[in-house]
Amino acid sequence: MNITKKKTAMGTASGKIILIGEHAAVYGHPAIAIPCTAVQTHVNISPAKNGLYLYCDLYEGLIDDMPELLTGLKTIINATLYYLNQEHTPLHIRIESSIPSERGMGSSAAVSCAIVRSLCQYFNKSITTKELIHLVQIAEKIVHGNPSGLDATIISTETPLFFEKGKPFKKISINTTGYLVIADTGLTGQTKQAIEKVATLKKVAPKTHTSIMTTLSNMTHRVTHYLATNQLHALGQTMTHAHHALQKLGVSHPLLDQLVSLSLEHGALGAKLTGGGLGGCMIALAKTKQDADALRCILLSKGAKQAFVQPL
Known part of the structure; x- marks a missing residue:
């Protein structure tokens, strides 16, 4: 597949907040999550002469040499490049994020989402929401084991969601000031x-x-x-x-x-x-x-x- 590349590209994703229902959701009760655009992840893609390099707060260097702690990041990058049929393209991937990590605000899903968006933009490839969620969920399974899919869905769609265990997510209406x-x-x-x-x-x-x-x-x-x-x-x-x-x-x-x-x-x-x-x-x-x-x-x-x- 011959895909036209851009000189640079940037992908962005926002965080998320559980508004109400945390912990009850584990026992089959409902919860509500909303997108949080106040915190965001930005991923910049630029060409490299050779090799695939990552730059973030936790690591700088070749993706093949990344520590095990960052397996989720390595997975989403490789999965997206495979999806684009661009596994051997040399690139610089830079991640900057204001989403606090390990705070329940969807940091890992946002990074994955921004990576997918930036790589697709770089290679001028459109992606459906369903495909985006699928790719983000691949990395979420590495990071969280058996995730509900909530983070991948709400961050990919930026839509407020009402969710119950084992049931499809439902969009909710917010007509609220404040x-x-x-x-x-x-x-x-x-x-x-x-x-x-x-x-x-x-x-x-x-x-x-x-x-x-x-x-x-x-x-x-x-x-x-x-x-x-x-x-x-x-x-x-x-x-x-x-x-x-x-x-x-x-x-x-x-x-x-x-x-x-x-x-x-x-x-x-x-x-x-x-x-x-x-x-x-x-x-x-x-x-x-x-x-x-x-x-x-x-x-x-x-x-x-x-x-x-x-x-x-």
Whole structure:
């Protein structure tokens, strides 16, 4: 196949946020995820004289010499070049990302998505959404073992999704004003340990576990309605109640609780952890961009390592 190459190309992908339903989703209850354009990955492709080179925060050098830790990256690059029938083309691949890694914001899927987009652009090859998701999911399986496909789908489509285990993802309507402030504790999220804690609770206190899961499920259904009907105050209250439920599951962290409390003290309509917990990030809901920017500054001054503002 003879494909025309460009001199350079760039692919971009955004992050994602679990708005509500984390952990309950593991037990078949619904959850909602939304794209997060406030953080992005950019991948630049340029020609090389010989060899295939990668440049990123974790590694610089020949792709064949990459450490095992980056097997997912190597896999997505090789899979995409195979898809394009360009396995032996010498290239420089540069990755820059503002998406915090291991925070439940879809960092690995975004990198994979941006790599596929940039390589397809470089070789002037169009790709369908289905093909894009398929390629990204190949790398996600290397990184996460048995992923749900949520990250690959939401980052590839940039569409808010309602999802339940074992069921097709459903697009949801967001007709909501307001802004989310995402604050990073600076601590790696401990998703595996958090899932184990919730599983232990199910064994030792099954009634408590069932009650919390039912509560989170009902909240998620209500949030779908609030997003579609611009009920900001109800959305915020539900987010805070969801955080309390996640605290009862044992998956929060003192730094997350501190940032949630600070947000509420400084005018947030609601706040909660997002993602696996035991570290990672929290989200707070603000009514206006001005309120969100002010809250972001406060959270940064009070311990957040990074903070971003995302319009709903």
